Amino acid sequence: MDHSARALASLPQPFSRTEALAAGVTEWSVRACLTSRSLITLGKGLYAVREPWLAESQWARHRQMAVAAARLTPDAIVSHASGAALLGLPHPAYAPDKVAMTLLDDVRTSRRDSWRRFHRGRTPPDHVLIRHGVPGLVAARVVIDSGREVHGRDALAIADGAVRTGLVDFDELLDMRCHQRHWPGIAATNQILLLVDGRRENWLESASAWSMSRWDLPMGIPQVNVFTPDGEFVGRPDVLWPDHGLVGEADGVGKYLVDGATDDAVRALLGRETVREAGMAELGLEVIRWTPSESILGDAIHTRFTQSADASRGSRVRAVFRCTCCNHPLEECVVEAELLVWRRRVVRLLERRVW
Numbered sequence: 001m002d003h004s005a006r007a008l009a010s011l012p013q014p015f016s017r018t019e020a021l022a023a024g025v026t027e028w029s030v031r032a033c034l035t036s037r038s039l040i041t042l043g044k045g046l047y048a049v050r051e052p053w054l055a056e057s058q059w060a061r062h063r064q065m066a067v068a069a070a071r072l073t074p075d076a077i078v079s080h081a082s083g084a085a086l087l088g089l090p091h092p093a094y095a096p097d098k099v100a101m102t103l104l105d106d107v108r109t110s111r112r113d114s115w116r117r118f119h120r121g122r123t124p125p126d127h128v129l130i131r132h133g134v135p136g137l138v139a140a141r142v143v144i145d146s147g148r149e150v151h152g153r154d155a156l157a158i159a160d161g162a163v164r165t166g167l168v169d170f171d172e173l174l175d176m177r178c179h180q181r182h183w184p185g186i187a188a189t190n191q192i193l194l195l196v197d198g199r200r201e202n203w204l205e206s207a208s209a210w211s212m213s214r215w216d217l218p219m220g221i222p223q224v225n226v227f228t229p230d231g232e233f234v235g236r237p238d239v240l241w242p243d244h245g246l247v248g249e250a251d252g253v254g255k256y257l258v259d260g261a262t263d264d265a266v267r268a269l270l271g272r273e274t275v276r277e278a279g280m281a282e283l284g285l286e287v288i289r290w291t292p293s294e295s296i297l298g299d300a301i302h303t304r305f306t307q308s309a310d311a312s313r314g315s316r317v318r319a320v321f322r323c324t325c326c327n328h329p330l331e332e333c334v335v336e337a338e339l340l341v342w343r344r345r346v347v348r349l350l351e352r353r354v355w
Helices: 003-010 017-022 027-035 050-055 058-072 080-086 139-149 152-164 170-179 186-195 203-214 263-282 292-297 299-308 334-352
Strands: 039-043 046-049 076-078 099-103 116-119 128-131 134-137 224-227 233-235 239-241 246-250 286-290 320-323
Touching: 003 027, 003 046, 017 027, 027 039, 039 050, 046 050, 058 076, 058 080, 058 099, 058 134, 076 080, 076 134, 080 099, 080 134, 080 139, 080 152, 134 139, 139 152, 139 170, 139 186, 152 186, 152 203, 170 186, 170 334, 186 203, 186 334, 203 239, 203 246, 203 292, 203 299, 233 263, 246 299, 263 286, 286 299, 292 299
Parallel strands: 099 116, 246 286
Antiparallel strands: 039 046, 076 099, 128 134, 224 233, 224 320, 239 246
């Protein structure tokens, strides 16, 4: 590897032409690397070393593009789903083709770019937070911006993740929703605010909750510990409908196909799933399952719920339910009580049309 190749490989990926020149790489060397295809062009004046770049996952590349955008664009801040990715929040399967950024000015002129998508909107100083020396938007702004722009299931996953990790609280979400009350697409965030629940653990659970709400299914309680009357732990389903004696499991491949998992390990995991489901059944609970693809439309979940839900079964269930967040009996869970108050508050605001 010659000096130019080593210098390019040592740069943060991706990098600008200016950064390459500052590292001692000549214009001729950049052109030669492009001709030899050891470098690829990602946008006007933006490059990456081909082999390591293409070896990254799609979302890893998008995060690296977002980091480059933050570094190379002093008059804008990474935002929306790109900002959520930088915060480590859940994301859909496919990354956007451009990095979303919000301009710090409010000039109403158009601005085009081959690898960045620029948004406009008033950004007060308290919406900006410096992380590791790089300016970014506060989590509440990222959540509400995403709710206006991306599909509801993805926006809910971002909101759930932000609450789950403690990056945002409900009052901050309300304040940001109020700040943006006249912005395009803001009505789309109303359902996100009604459904947000930080107890959901991943994108699949959030996407499932979104689809179930579209089919007017009752809102289940995520991640409840199930015990026998004698105190023996049985399992923790993804969602519980205690009044219907029903639990739901969103079966993502990631539950089983983890890095380095052997066939024997996967079979053991599946065996434990079978034992757990049998334990639920012994306590009077019915179990329904769905796959990631079924969580998108939600019709299969709706069908299985309506076929399995039994309003009278809830009183016959012998299981003891405890909340995972506080280990209290479900009826004493502080988080569940706070969510009930929160949802009533959002409904009242919507009814009064103060937004």
